[in-house]
Amino acid sequence: MDIIFHHPTFDTQFWLDGMQQQLPGATVRQWHPGDNQPADYALVWHPPVEMLSGRRELKGVFALGAGVDSILSKLQAHPDMLPDGVPLFRLEDTGMALQMQEYAVSQVLHWFRRFDDYQALKQQAKWQPLEDYRREDFTIGLLGAGVLGGKVAESLAAWGFPVRCWSRSKKNYPGVTSYAGTEELSAFLNGTRVLINLLPNTPQTVGIINSQLLEQLADEAFIMNLARGVHLVENDLLAALESGKVKGAMLDVFAKEPLPANSPLWKHPRIAITPHLAAVTRPLEAMEYIAKTIREIEKGESPSGQVSLHNGY
Numbered sequence: 001m002d003i004i005f006h007h008p009t010f011d012t013q014f015w016l017d018g019m020q021q022q023l024p025g026a027t028v029r030q031w032h033p034g035d036n037q038p039a040d041y042a043l044v045w046h047p048p049v050e051m052l053s054g055r056r057e058l059k060g061v062f063a064l065g066a067g068v069d070s071i072l073s074k075l076q077a078h079p080d081m082l083p084d085g086v087p088l089f090r091l092e093d094t095g096m097a098l099q100m101q102e103y104a105v106s107q108v109l110h111w112f113r114r115f116d117d118y119q120a121l122k123q124q125a126k127w128q129p130l131e132d133y134r135r136e137d138f139t140i141g142l143l144g145a146g147v148l149g150g151k152v153a154e155s156l157a158a159w160g161f162p163v164r165c166w167s168r169s170k171k172n173y174p175g176v177t178s179y180a181g182t183e184e185l186s187a188f189l190n191g192t193r194v195l196i197n198l199l200p201n202t203p204q205t206v207g208i209i210n211s212q213l214l215e216q217l218a219d220e221a222f223i224m225n226l227a228r229g230v231h232l233v234e235n236d237l238l239a240a241l242e243s244g245k246v247k248g249a250m251l252d253v254f255a256k257e258p259l260p261a262n263s264p265l266w267k268h269p270r271i272a273i274t275p276h277l278a279a280v281t282r283p284l285e286a287m288e289y290i291a292k293t294i295r296e297i298e299k300g301e302s303p304s305g306q307v308s309l310h311n312g313y
């Protein structure tokens with residue numbers, strides 16, 4: 001079995017050695033431009049078109065992350081990049097759900113205990129106890145309730161918050177109220193105080209967090225964008241912060257990354273920023289998962305994690 005690997009920033013040798021250990025019978029090599037030798041599987045992130053195109057012999061392509069929007073947008077521009085019938089897989093969890101839970105829970109508690117307000121009071125040297133927020137007024141809504149959104153919803157429900165989620169299909173997560181489809185979006189937004197985005201980037205979800213959506217949230221809402229920058233209309237968020245409709249935002253992803261130094265988001269006192277690291281690929285867990293999936297494919301099984309090219313995620 002031959003496996004080719006390309007990642008613009010990962011430690012390639014670490015991955016070649018690791019995959020070799022996971023699949024001792026395989027030959028794992030770094031792909032270089034001009035390498036047209038056969039391969040059974042490709043492990044990629046931002047792959048050059050020529051790495052994959054024409055490789056009809058491939059039994060699977062693995063995206064080395066959870067989101068496949070960059071691969072799918074390249075595929076749209078170069079439809080022959082992924083030969084017909086070659087399945088595309090992505091990482092399902094592999095250690096990312098726990099990171100998302102840490103990120104979301106810590107920030108929700110930060111807002112719930114009003115540490116943002118106390119930070120502002122500290123700047124003025126003001127000793128001033130504030131009224132507690134009540135859990136029942138702190139409904140948390142997950143936009144996207146898949147592998148990551150579902151786990152984040154469950155971890156927040158465990159803290160006793162009212163939690164709801166919105167997805168295409170209905171969910172059955174313990175302690176989480178499920179809303180599905182565009183027809184239930186307004187009901188989901190109505191009363192949501194903290195909105196956490198974990199949707200994939202598809203034509204249906206681009207720009208979904210806009211002024212019309214923000215207006216439907218509870219007053220003094222909080223926004224956490226952990227998915228993709230294109231989901232959020234940044235100027236609409238700034239306007240909602242200005243009007244007071246939104247009280248604070250925590251943003252990990254941006255329409256343009258790195259976020260340009262002149263972006264007004266940097267200086268806004270009620271916006272917190274992290275540089276797209278809410279959840280990163282954990283190599284050991286990812287390699288174990290990819291090797292397990294390859295073994296299942298080799299046995300003729302249908303492993304989970306296959307991307308639907310039709311749905312775009």
Ligand SMILES: NC(=O)C1=CN([C@@H]2O[C@H](COP(=O)(O)OP(=O)(O)OC[C@H]3O[C@@H](n4cnc5c(N)ncnc54)[C@H](OP(=O)(O)O)[C@@H]3O)[C@@H](O)[C@H]2O)C=CC1
Nearest residue numbers: 066067144145146147148167168169200204226227278279
């Ligand atoms: N900031 C970061 O560091 C990271 C960000 N991400 C981002 O998180 C995203 C989510 O990852 P993951 O949970 O694994 O993805 P999944 O595919 O498992 O979940 C996606 C969820 O979104 C729902 N959904 C998709 N389209 C729509 C729509 N049009 N309307 C309503 N719901 C919709 C799906 O519904 P259904 O369940 O019904 O199909 C599903 O619940 C990734 O695509 C990636 O962009 C991922 C990792 C790290």
Ligand SMILES: O=C(O)C(=O)CO
Nearest residue numbers: 065066067279280281
């Ligand atoms: O896996 C993903 O989709 C990411 O955004 C990783 O940072």
